[in-house]
Amino acid sequence: MLLLMDEREDTYLIKGDSEFHCRFGFIKKEVLAAAKPGDILESNTKHKFRVIQPGMPDYIGKAKRGPQAVLPKDLGIIASYTGIRSGSRVVDAGVGSGILSMYLAHIVAPQKLVAYEVREDFAEIAKSNFKKFGVDNIEVKIKSIYEGIDEEELDLVSLDLPEPWLAVEPAYKALKTSGYLTSYSPSINQNARFMDALQSRFQSYTIETLERRWNMDAVRPSTQMIGHSGFITIARKLY
Amino acid sequence: MLLLMDEREDTYLIKGDSEFHCRFGFIKKEVLAAAKPGDILESNTKHKFRVIQPGMPDYIGKAKRGPQAVLPKDLGIIASYTGIRSGSRVVDAGVGSGILSMYLAHIVAPQKLVAYEVREDFAEIAKSNFKKFGVDNIEVKIKSIYEGIDEEELDLVSLDLPEPWLAVEPAYKALKTSGYLTSYSPSINQNARFMDALQSRFQSYTIETLERRWNMDAVRPSTQMIGHSGFITIARKLY
């Protein structure tokens, strides 16, 4: 894949195996095939594009996302507070747009991540995203995690579900002792009910983060800011 | 290593190869040697401790940290916005307490991370931390990154330095095209000066995050909160 960025920092993530078209003209397939990171390509209308080697942050930015999609700040929280890494055994439930699954799979590779999604249509969209971005270590199961987890001795069960409390029992069974269970929910009440379900078998805490960009030309924070994505509960299986 | 947690959730990170002593009594070496995650151990004074299998988040929490130590929220930001993973080639400069190096090394393992630290005393402390926590894929160089980077084709150069702008030139040379340069600074003016030095060779933005814990018994945010750790600039080498 290639990321093309023009002078206004608008970006286009493309496969590069066919002609590229946008409102600033087109670039031929042969030109794209020969492009290397750092090159400047010109469309037929002389609009200039810098070629960038894309990676997971670009895929996350370009994936289709619902209104409450997991943001990079939240992906980072889940990664840093659970300590997952290459080889970690992870089940992700409530695949949705697939962003969280993709990010976690990218970290645990070459280990396979198993993603549970009860709705077949959602699963299809997620699978097409994984294919598009070349993420090949996710196995999608069309199944409700509320009904059980097939995997065992997991390092992390990650939830992005409307009723995460229903997944506590299956997750408890599937996790190894000292493993992590995380839940991402927009509403604080969902987190409250989830924590109730954890009981004393887990140690847990709930956090939220706010991210603010700065306009460094004026040395002031940007006016635009996202006020909320979700609350994240981090729980650890004690016994 | 073992993490012992008592009923008040106070934790003790120990090697487990000698008798454990704290103000609640002691636990014998043989008992620790036989302990498995999930067990409850009792001190001679009947104080109870749950055994937890520790990991990187615990090491980060227990490492000696200066006043402006990188927090998990910031580690997560650097990980998620740069997309580093197993195998990524990373140089970390300004090792300090070694927390950022440890976290990044844990992600990129088995790849070796190279850590630059100009002060020999700091380097010694960091090295003893790495050894203590069993992080064996960090090579520490006693050298100022301002004078050059020996490594090439890097995916990430990560800076936690008082004058990060002096490292831009060496980082530019050592990074592969489309690779990332990040800088973590407490003062916004350091970030402003750093961004000036990047020039048009990098695309960049500066962010800060605030993390707030919630008291879920009362369903209210905690009163205590850290108001600031550092501003993070994420830059990407364009050509």
Add this chain to the structure above:
Amino acid sequence: MLLLMDEREDTYLIKGDSEFHCRFGFIKKEVLAAAKPGDILESNTKHKFRVIQPGMPDYIGKAKRGPQAVLPKDLGIIASYTGIRSGSRVVDAGVGSGILSMYLAHIVAPQKLVAYEVREDFAEIAKSNFKKFGVDNIEVKIKSIYEGIDEEELDLVSLDLPEPWLAVEPAYKALKTSGYLTSYSPSINQNARFMDALQSRFQSYTIETLERRWNMDAVRPSTQMIGHSGFITIARKLY
């Protein structure tokens, strides 16, 4: 009253009608009696104090406050979103430490503010605060606002109560049409239940504010920050 501030910006709010004693020595009554704002006074140990003319912000800062006291940022929110001013007719319920009553009374003066407090011991403490700081336009009623409000055609009913929903009915009756009802609660669930009780008779919204101080020597935010005081619901009587 006089505010004395030493070189470390530690402050002392005193009546000035008797000798002043602190750990840095004492200042005689006659010296205090002759002091004018801007003067520098010296204790017998040569410790220097600047004389400042105190006002409401100092009284707020020096009043004894409970763990969830209303902060200046919250006082300001209530003032600016309700538009109260000299002459506004206000009832404040749940006097507590009396800070909110004092601030509102100071704004509406010379109009009298009526403060409802069900606990006689709290009322006594608040009254002694009002007397100490010379706030003479507050009438304290030892009465539960849940049982009714004697006043009519009010511009604002301000609540800082554990069960604010029980005060909605009395407040509705006592407010003039287009008047304001505000509630300050630490827990978001209290706000949710309060909003349910408002029904369609009120237009309402809930906000929270975070205040951060900056260390301008380093041009960075302060590390210390209060993560939460309370959520404020602003409601307006529609008919």
Add this chain to the structure above:
Amino acid sequence: MLLLMDEREDTYLIKGDSEFHCRFGFIKKEVLAAAKPGDILESNTKHKFRVIQPGMPDYIGKAKRGPQAVLPKDLGIIASYTGIRSGSRVVDAGVGSGILSMYLAHIVAPQKLVAYEVREDFAEIAKSNFKKFGVDNIEVKIKSIYEGIDEEELDLVSLDLPEPWLAVEPAYKALKTSGYLTSYSPSINQNARFMDALQSRFQSYTIETLERRWNMDAVRPSTQMIGHSGFITIARKLY
């Protein structure tokens, strides 16, 4: 004036002395003249509007505002940290859209507030706002505050200027001892330079506030949030 609010909580602030027209039809002048707060009026297309008695918060919400207009949270901060009230002597400089002047004038009434504005065109717009909203205790001077303040013994000098440091000297002269000087600036560097100019004659601190609304149906914060308005420095004349 009248505030009309329809069922979607869209509001219209009108004088009520002529027919009201909007995209939902019109309401006749005679109907408006007879309307009382709490009434429901119907347009010719049967669109319903609730009549609300407007006040300063509505005027602030409806005034034309530039990109960095002072928000209610900031108005509240200035009011609560300086303790201004009816009778306080205030000069406001850098009138701009006039929002800060209007709010401060509303608090200090019947005392007159003096507003300095160097640009005649801005002053005209502000004056037409004051007239429109019936704020009659503001005297606008077409004059740069950098060249001096005619008033004396002020309780507050409030600045919203691009170079607030140039106003420190005139403000120092015009303030009474223990009076307040505040400055509102979007850029942190403006605040830093302003604080440098204050020297030891003032005690000062810089704060920023973030305001977040909650969606109480879902018990979650709103996604939309303003990331920054301005930094506020509160300074107090010491001698």
